Amino acid sequence: MLDAMPAGHRHRLLAHLRDQGPRSRAELADVLGMNRGRVLAELDQLVRSNLVREAGFASSRGGRRSTLIELHPDIRFAAVDIGVSSIDLEVTDGSLHPVAAVSEPADVRLGPRRTLHRVNEILAKLQVDGAFEQLTAVGIGLPGPVSFRDGIPVSPPIMPGWDRFPVRDALAREHGCPVVVDNDVNIMAVGERYGGVARSVDDYLFLKLGSGIGCGIFLDGDVYRGTDGCAGDIGHMWVDDRGPVCACGNVGCLESLFGGTALARDATALARSGKSSFLAERLPHRPELTAEDVAAGAVDGDPACLNLVRSGGRRVGSVLAGLVSFLNPSMIVIGGGLAGLGHVLLAEIRSVVYRRSLSLATGNMPIVMSELGPRTGVVGAAVLASDLAFGTQEQE
Amino acid sequence: MLDAMPAGHRHRLLAHLRDQGPRSRAELADVLGMNRGRVLAELDQLVRSNLVREAGFASSRGGRRSTLIELHPDIRFAAVDIGVSSIDLEVTDGSLHPVAAVSEPADVRLGPRRTLHRVNEILAKLQVDGAFEQLTAVGIGLPGPVSFRDGIPVSPPIMPGWDRFPVRDALAREHGCPVVVDNDVNIMAVGERYGGVARSVDDYLFLKLGSGIGCGIFLDGDVYRGTDGCAGDIGHMWVDDRGPVCACGNVGCLESLFGGTALARDATALARSGKSSFLAERLPHRPELTAEDVAAGAVDGDPACLNLVRSGGRRVGSVLAGLVSFLNPSMIVIGGGLAGLGHVLLAEIRSVVYRRSLSLATGNMPIVMSELGPRTGVVGAAVLASDLAFGTQEQE
Structure with a gap:
């Protein structure tokens, strides 16, 4: 469609306006390191496509005042x-x-x-x-x-x-x-890479702990999706031969031991058996217990809830420790609904990863909570x- | 040094001569999809740098016969x-x-x-x-x-x-x-990617089983080395809490359970305890037993040796199964000194990986031995x- 400029340059120009706001034509040419005439021609075409428009004058750089270019306000x-x-x-x-x-x-x-x-x-x-x-x-x-x-x-x-x-x-x-x-x-x-805590890294893992467990793999500045698009699907990695049978049919998958679904199951069992008085009190008032009840119990200091969170953190940590040794990423970010389990969970995960991964790989590697949360x-x-x-x- | 042509094009030109043999100037220009004049200027410069030289005439394409270009025969x-x-x-x-x-x-x-x-x-x-x-x-x-x-x-x-x-x-x-x-x-x-079985894939894992265990990670057509250069260092991934203490200080690392060093230790113990008559016979004739003795025992049908190889294959397979779910590669290649343990090992690894990895990730994924072997x-x-x-x- 737009043959005047290679698609990569066109993306850089528009992404620059997206991320940096209105810019003069001259600045845009500088950013792209391209011939100004070519940039002007491309901008004209983008104006005609309703992707950008003129937006008043830039402050003068000495010569003729140049017009600012901005993304079209109707883009949605x-x-x-x-x-x-x-x-x-x-x-x-x-x-x-x-x-x-x-x-x-x-x-x-x-x-x-x-x-x-x-x-x-x-x-x-x-x-x-x-x-x-x-x-x-x-x-x-x-x-x-x-x-x-x-x-x-x-x-x-x-x-x-x-x-x-x-x-x-x-x-x-x-x-x-x-x-x-x-x-x-x-x-x-x-x-998280665009607007969160991973803003400045090119290689990192985003660990999502929700109903299920998954891992986003960001390598060399882009998502790595794998041959069939299923890279990062770590919920069914094996962690314990003595674990329960998972929905997938195998024994001892990570997700069968920890995650929103496993926590709800374990919390209900602890409530019914009376091993957690905190959860037992909640059970009559709800159709089923959830990870949020476990989080509330942990905050309340209920030992059984704390134990569930800690042992889950250890499971996740042991898988993550292996992945850190394997990929040597710059950062681990933890998000998803279970991130609400908070610092008890984070502390346990950190402890296992920093102990079990190759020390060379963890030397400068932070393990942090998602900054953007549910967004x-x-x-x-x-x-x-x-x-x-x-x-x-x-x-x- | 060579400003006439971007480094990427120069590499493609020389790599083409490396991999395809002598080519005419016209063919090289076609391959690079570049202006012929620019390619000729670059070739002149490469001739002066003693990286390429003229090598007789190409068969005619109808017009004037063109000169072949080849890599300089003194390159080493x-x-x-x-x-x-x-x-x-x-x-x-x-x-x-x-x-x-x-x-x-x-x-x-x-x-x-x-x-x-x-x-x-x-x-x-x-x-x-x-x-x-x-x-x-x-x-x-x-x-x-x-x-x-x-x-x-x-x-x-x-x-x-x-x-x-x-x-x-x-x-x-x-x-x-x-x-x-x-x-x-x-x-x-x-x-292996250049001249072996992984020639046609852009995303694959090379599992080296030698004295130690390591994994080469090939993604999007290039080696992935990680933030600190230690990506693929899977020898110290945790596999079993009940395992021995590893040289690294942790318990139950993959390498403490399998690999050349672990096999030599286990073989010597089996020989001394008399649990393997095959190994016991060999012990007096050697300073120490090695993986090769275990391989020989397995070929000979010694049950203790076969068991060592099989249980090692299961260990490696369980780690590999997780990595396959995690990265979803196109192929797994197994090499290194222990690849000599042969098909018993390969069968065990395959069995665990195909059973335990996400089926979507293993659908079209071969697990094969290195083609280049020790080279x-x-x-x-x-x-x-x-x-x-x-x-x-x-x-x-």
Whole structure:
């Protein structure tokens, strides 16, 4: 479409306006290290495509005052984070600032048609409310393996009906714009790198502890997705032969021992057996106990709850220690719903990783909590949507 | 030095001649997709630098017969693979064909001065014998973590005296040419990708089973070395709380349970206790038993030896299963001295990985033995040396 400039340069120009705000033509040419004439021609074309516009004058650099260029204010990205039991959605402007946000419970097991129908309903309502006229691009994360290239979920274990459902094409048809689909943990890794604690690192792991457990792998400045798009799927890594049978059929997977689902099971058992008076008191008031009850118990000092969190932290830590020795990343970020278990969990994970990983690999490696918290996923989905709209990130 | 052409193009041109043999100027311009005039100017400069030369006429394509260009026949790379107990060395021509090869026992624990002195002695002898007049570049692999950027070993656990020894600079001074230093497992990963079974894949793991255990990580067509250069150091990943205390001080590391050193210890114990009659018969004739005795016992059907190999395969398999779920590679290649344990080992590893890894990740993933065998390391060292001499591989 835009042949004047290689896609990589075009992406850099638009991403610079996204991240740095309005800039003069001269500055943009400097940033790209390119011939000014070529940049001007490209900018003219971007103006005609309604991606950028002129925005008044820059302060003078001595000569003729130059016009500022900014992203077009009508640009809108929809960023969607589909969880096992939730939909988080933001509509952002070109600079990824949210202009509208919706979070609501959901059940991914109802299948792709009902889930995406609900996403479309939310977006239609936001459109009527004036959040956008037309979407520029959509980014969406799903809680299972995704073929990034094809924009479809592939063999997701806990999502009946989603296998190979054409998520990208269905949304693209509905909204008349390009759509990017990725795994929920990958969008979190992208989000934390873009606007969170991993801002300054090129190689890091984002560990998501939620209903399930997954790991976003960020290498050389980009998400590593693996041959089949399922890299980072560590929930079914084996940790203990003596562990319970996992939903996947194997014995002693990480997720069968720790994670939101395992914690709910263990908390209910502790409540019923009376081993935790704190949890036993809560049980009659709820349909089922959850990780939040365990977190409350840990804060309250309930020994059984503290023990659940600590032993879970040790399990996660032992897997993470191996991954740190294996990949030698610059940083570990921990996010997802269970990050709410807080510093008891973090302390346990740190203790195991720093003791068990190769010391050379942990010397300068921080293990920290996500800075963006529950927004991490939608921030990453918005970044991917904008990267898609702005052209490929690849070097020519 | 060579400003006419970006380093990435220059590397592609020379690597094409290295891998495809002599080519006409016209073909080279086509391959690079570049302006012919610019390619001709660059080739003239490469001729003056003695990196390429004219080599007779190409078969006619209809018009004027064009001259073939080939790598200069005097190009020589020294490729060195330093093991814990061996030096393997090849001198190759520009196309990486060996013109001389030396393998001899050594002891890396004697320190860098004596080890590198021996490498230089071998090279001096080969020079006198006419293998080369002047080295173009040297590639060398060391059995421990290496800072690739700085060309020095960093905190190698089993190499007293090597920590931060300036290996690259010492060899560069001695031979008056550029030198590249890497970890031994990384050079094996490079070698197998260049000339072995991993030729056609961009993302794979090279598992080295030798005295120690390590893993070369090949991602997106290049070795992934990690933040501190110690990525792939899986020998000290934890596998069993009930395991022995490892040389590193932790309990139950993979290397404390399997690998050449662990096998030698276990074989000696089985021989002394009489639990293996096969090994007991061998013990009086040797200073110590080694993995080779275990391999011989397994081939002979000795139950204790077979059991050692099988349980080792299960250990390695369980670690590998986790790494496969984590990284979702296209292929696993197994090499190193213990690859000689053969199909019993391979069968056990395959069985565990295919059972325990995410099925999506193993669907199309072969687990195979190294094709290059003991030469894998030197082949990789030669590739790295030539890449260094031919200019950076990076895209501009």
